[in-house]
Amino acid sequence: MRAIKIVQFGVGPIGAGLTKYALMKHGLEFVGAVDIDPNKVGKDLGEVVGGQKIGVRITDDSRKLLTKTKPDIVLHSTGSYLKSVKPQLLEIMRSGADIISTCEELAYPFLKNPIIAKELNSSALRYNVTLLGTGVNPGFVMDALVLTATGVCQDVKSVKSSRIQDASYRRLPFQKKIGAGLTPEEFKSKVAEGTIKHVGFQESIAMIASGLGWKLDRIDEAIEPKLADKPVSSEYLKVEAGQVAGVNQTATGFVGGEPLILLNLQAYLGCPDPKEWIVIDGQPKIDLTIKGGVHGDMATAAVVVNSIPRVLNSKSGLMTMKDLPVPSGWFSDLSNFIERKR
Amino acid sequence: MRAIKIVQFGVGPIGAGLTKYALMKHGLEFVGAVDIDPNKVGKDLGEVVGGQKIGVRITDDSRKLLTKTKPDIVLHSTGSYLKSVKPQLLEIMRSGADIISTCEELAYPFLKNPIIAKELNSSALRYNVTLLGTGVNPGFVMDALVLTATGVCQDVKSVKSSRIQDASYRRLPFQKKIGAGLTPEEFKSKVAEGTIKHVGFQESIAMIASGLGWKLDRIDEAIEPKLADKPVSSEYLKVEAGQVAGVNQTATGFVGGEPLILLNLQAYLGCPDPKEWIVIDGQPKIDLTIKGGVHGDMATAAVVVNSIPRVLNSKSGLMTMKDLPVPSGWFSDLSNFIERKR
Numbered sequence: 001m002r003a004i005k006i007v008q009f010g011v012g013p014i015g016a017g018l019t020k021y022a023l024m025k026h027g028l029e030f031v032g033a034v035d036i037d038p039n040k041v042g043k044d045l046g047e048v049v050g051g052q053k054i055g056v057r058i059t060d061d062s063r064k065l066l067t068k069t070k071p072d073i074v075l076h077s078t079g080s081y082l083k084s085v086k087p088q089l090l091e092i093m094r095s096g097a098d099i100i101s102t103c104e105e106l107a108y109p110f111l112k113n114p115i116i117a118k119e120l121n122s123s124a125l126r127y128n129v130t131l132l133g134t135g136v137n138p139g140f141v142m143d144a145l146v147l148t149a150t151g152v153c154q155d156v157k158s159v160k161s162s163r164i165q166d167a168s169y170r171r172l173p174f175q176k177k178i179g180a181g182l183t184p185e186e187f188k189s190k191v192a193e194g195t196i197k198h199v200g201f202q203e204s205i206a207m208i209a210s211g212l213g214w215k216l217d218r219i220d221e222a223i224e225p226k227l228a229d230k231p232v233s234s235e236y237l238k239v240e241a242g243q244v245a246g247v248n249q250t251a252t253g254f255v256g257g258e259p260l261i262l263l264n265l266q267a268y269l270g271c272p273d274p275k276e277w278i279v280i281d282g283q284p285k286i287d288l289t290i291k292g293g294v295h296g297d298m299a300t301a302a303v304v305v306n307s308i309p310r311v312l313n314s315k316s317g318l319m320t321m322k323d324l325p326v327p328s329g330w331f332s333d334l335s336n337f338i339e340r341k342r
Numbered sequence: 343m344r345a346i347k348i349v350q351f352g353v354g355p356i357g358a359g360l361t362k363y364a365l366m367k368h369g370l371e372f373v374g375a376v377d378i379d380p381n382k383v384g385k386d387l388g389e390v391v392g393g394q395k396i397g398v399r400i401t402d403d404s405r406k407l408l409t410k411t412k413p414d415i416v417l418h419s420t421g422s423y424l425k426s427v428k429p430q431l432l433e434i435m436r437s438g439a440d441i442i443s444t445c446e447e448l449a450y451p452f453l454k455n456p457i458i459a460k461e462l463n464s465s466a467l468r469y470n471v472t473l474l475g476t477g478v479n480p481g482f483v484m485d486a487l488v489l490t491a492t493g494v495c496q497d498v499k500s501v502k503s504s505r506i507q508d509a510s511y512r513r514l515p516f517q518k519k520i521g522a523g524l525t526p527e528e529f530k531s532k533v534a535e536g537t538i539k540h541v542g543f544q545e546s547i548a549m550i551a552s553g554l555g556w557k558l559d560r561i562d563e564a565i566e567p568k569l570a571d572k573p574v575s576s577e578y579l580k581v582e583a584g585q586v587a588g589v590n591q592t593a594t595g596f597v598g599g600e601p602l603i604l605l606n607l608q609a610y611l612g613c614p615d616p617k618e619w620i621v622i623d624g625q626p627k628i629d630l631t632i633k634g635g636v637h638g639d640m641a642t643a644a645v646v647v648n649s650i651p652r653v654l655n656s657k658s659g660l661m662t663m664k665d666l667p668v669p670s671g672w673f674s675d676l677s678n679f680i681e682r683k684r
Contacts (some may be wrong), residue, residue: 021496140494144668148490149632151648151669152482152641154363213674240421282671284637290491291629298626299494306493326486327493329624332555 001335004027004312007097009044009088010078011035011058011202014102016049017301018075023051025305030054031069034062041275057099062088066095071104072280073312075304076101082113086120089131093123098130098311100304102291104199106133108143108320111206111216121318130314134307134321136299137163138207141276141290142263144321146204147211155283156212160262161189161277165293166271167246172236174296177226178246178267181237187225187244197223198265202253205261209253211322214261217254232270245269306330309337343677344653345371349413349439350387351430352420353377353400355513356444358391359643360417365393367647369676372396376404404430408437415654417646418443422541424455428462432474435465440472442646442651448475450485450662453548453558458469460541463660472656476649476663478641479505480542480549483618483632484605486663487527488546489553497625498554502604503546504620505633508613509588514578514636517588521567523579524586529567539565540607543593547603551595553664556603566590575613587611633683649673651679 006028008019015035022028023046033045035058046054059065066074078205079085082105089106092099109117124131133139142161150156163166167175179187179196200218209216228245231238239245246268253261274293280286311326321327330337348370350361357377362371365388372444375387377400388396401407406420408416421427424447425631431448434441451459461572475481484503509517521529521538532538544561551558570587573580581587588610597602615636622628652666672679 024496136494145490147670148668150485150638150671152478152644153671154366154640154644154647156671156673199568211668211670211672213672213678215674259611285634287633289631289633291631292627294494294628295626298496302494302496305496322668322670324667326490326553326666326668328489328553328664329492329495329498330553330555330558331498336555 001334001338003027004073004308004334005029005069005071006032007031007065007069008033009062009074010074011040011045011048011090012077013173014297014300015075015077017297018051018077018304019045020051021301021305022075023054025334026332030056031071032056033058033067034060036060062091065313066092066097070095071097071221073100073308074100076103080104080115082106082109086116089120090123093127093129093131096127096129100132100134100307100311102135102231102300102304103133104135104138105203107135107138107200108203108207108210109133110210112202117318123212124317128316130311130316131318132307132311132320132324134293134303136296136303138203139321140299140303140327141294143204143207144327145276146208149278149280149286149288149323150212150282153280153286158260158262158281159208159283162264162266163293164271164275164277165296166265166274167267168234168269170296171196175234178243180234180238180246180269182244184225184227184244191223195200196247198249203264204263205251205253207320207322208261209255214255219251221251222249226266226268228270234269237269237297239269242252287332302329303327309334313339345369346375346415346650346676347371347411347413349373349407349411349416350375351404351416351418351434352507353382353387355421355515357417359639360419360646361387361391362393363643363647364417365396367676368674369391372398373413373628374398375405375454376402377398378402392631404433408434408439412437413439415440415442415650418445419673422446424448424451424458424535424594428458432465433464435469435471435473435587438469438471442474442476442653443507443650444477444642445475446477446480447545449477450545450549450552451475451479452552454544456541459660466659470507470658471659472653474647474649474662474666478547478636478638478645481663482641482645482669483633483636485546485549485667488550488620489664491620491630492554492621492624493625495622495624495628499623500602500604501550501623502621504608505635506605506613506615506617506619507609507638508616509609510576512612512638515605517576517579517611520589521586522576522588523581526567526569526586529586533565538589538624539590543591547593549662549664550603551597556597559599561596562594564592568610568659570612577613579611581611644671645669651676655681
């Protein structure tokens with residue numbers, strides 16, 4: 001089997017992470033990369049992501065690139081919101097390529113963006129390609145893994161998933177995104193502006209509800225600051241006691257009037273016991289912990305690239321993580337994992 | 343959509359558990375049950391599994407039943423070894439029914455039983471049906487869940503999965519099966535006879551290796567008694583200090599000469615900290631615990647019945663848990679989960 005031709009679409013921090021991991025895999029051949037940043041256009045993709053030259057230049061002309069190289073699959077990482085990335089996804093699908101995107105709203109678009117979801121699905125079917133939105137969250141720890149944990153249950157009364165992260169060792173943009181170092185008042189106004197917010201809770205809750213066959217009434221969301229009770233610091237920031245160390249965001253999915261799906265994301269400097277924590281109140285009860293938690297950026301790149309064989313093997317259409325086989329790492333040549341004849 | 347016609351094949355303790363859970367689901371219609379036990383033949387399936395009459399009599403004439411009722415799916419639970427259950431599986435497939443079986447060797451038959459696996463797969467393709475072997479273990483906690491945990495990893499150096507169970511609250515046959523109450527000498531001779539043994543480690547290790555794309559050299563297995571360091575007891579048994587409280591079984595999969603897949607099953611009376619414990623030595627490292635563990639009998643019934651929509655939706659052939667979508671519970675009418683038009 002020939003190598004699978006791949007394009008990186010969006011070479012920001014997340015896209016660079018995808019490329020770096022994809023470059024380590026056997027059976028993938030990069031044939032192009034897209035970014036609109038003038039500081040990146042014309043440069044070598046390998047160098048831009050912090051490695052060796054690979055002979056692939058970043059372009060801002062996606063249409064020309066896709067027409068010329070006809071990739072099998074495109075890793076897409078340009079934004080969180082479907083409305084803004086939809087034209088890119090449609091253009092890529094028209095070229096006949098499968099897509100895995102980190103767009104948070106694509107992880108389960110049927111609740112919040114049903115019209116766009118329908119349009120994307122129709123396009124995927126028309127061009128006989130597969131479209132998947134995934135990442136560590138949404139896409140794995142707070143939805144697909146929660147659903148997987150229910151696999152051993154004869155009854156599920158409610159599910160609760162908490163992601164509790166120590167932000168001290170994350171990138172500065174991440175620390176800023178969670179409001180670390182702000183005053184409580186500044187935090188409040190950033191929340192009002194919509195700049196402090198994990199995008200994906202609605203998608204995760206909708207995926208869980210759909211997977212279990214529950215009909216959602218509504219989803220409530222709340223974003224609070226996590227205040228430092230003593231001074232904490234990171235490589236980049238100092239936070240005094242009483243200031244904001246990070247964020248505490250909650251979303252609750254109501255089913256039959258009851259709050260049955262609870263998601264809680266805490267990310268702050270100085271968190272003493274980071275973990276993923278899933279509790280299924282069911283028969284039997286499941287109390288699952290991943291000690292230390294799962295490293296966000298590294299895991300997002302892993303989930304996306306690890307999903308490549310599943311997407312290549314999938315029937316066409318808009319898929320979500322709950323529709324595809326158990327997501328696992330693959331560590332030999334990609335050809336060993338591909339069923340579909342090309 | 344009409345109800346999915348289902349048959350229970352084998353109404354022992356495990357089969358009874360499958361039936362009890364399946365009877366709680368909407369969208370399934372029992373059309374028959376098979377057992378060879380003269381004490382069960384002719385009796386009502388619902389009563390035999392400890393509930394109300396359901397108007398379905400247990401028969402020992404599987405051929406006649408399958409021909410007459412033409413079930414969509416058969417839950418099969420008659421034995422651990424492929425060689426002995428193969429004729430039953432072939433007969434069921436010839437009738438055009440999908441199968442989910444608790445036969446441990448079917449969970450991943452390609453390593454230990456490659457010839458039978460090929461024969462079963464050919465038959466499944468010929469009759470356009472799907473065949474799946476699953477259960478809590480093998481099938482979920484020590485293989486599919488381990489693979490799922492690697493989904494967030496960019497590298498996996500080794501995997502270790504431990505299942506540590508308090509046998510105090512299990513059925514008497516289970517307590518006997520793990521050797522509780524024996525002397526160390528009696529335990530040793532039972533191991534030599536092959537009567538104390540979890541069947542499924544070879545299958546779980548082979549599934550993990552295949553999922554990760556690792557080539558297995560060999561698998562080593564060891565079975566040791568877990569001796570009581572103080573007197574312990576259950577509803578059924580008393581164990582003195584120095585006697586056998588249960589079993590400690592290990593299997594090690596070697597890849598490139600290195601022991602990279604370690605499975606450890608401990609089941610004994612008086613276990614202080616029962617849990618499922620998966621450690622992926624990788625990038626990132628994953629340290630996953632299910633506190634208290636997963637109840638074996640209940641979870642096996644859950645995994646089997648929860649897999650029904652996945653098997654009905656699957657392409658034909660011999661499938662394993664790693665080939666099917668994320669295994670999750672379903673709690674509304676089955677028709678909501680079925681894609682295939684019948």
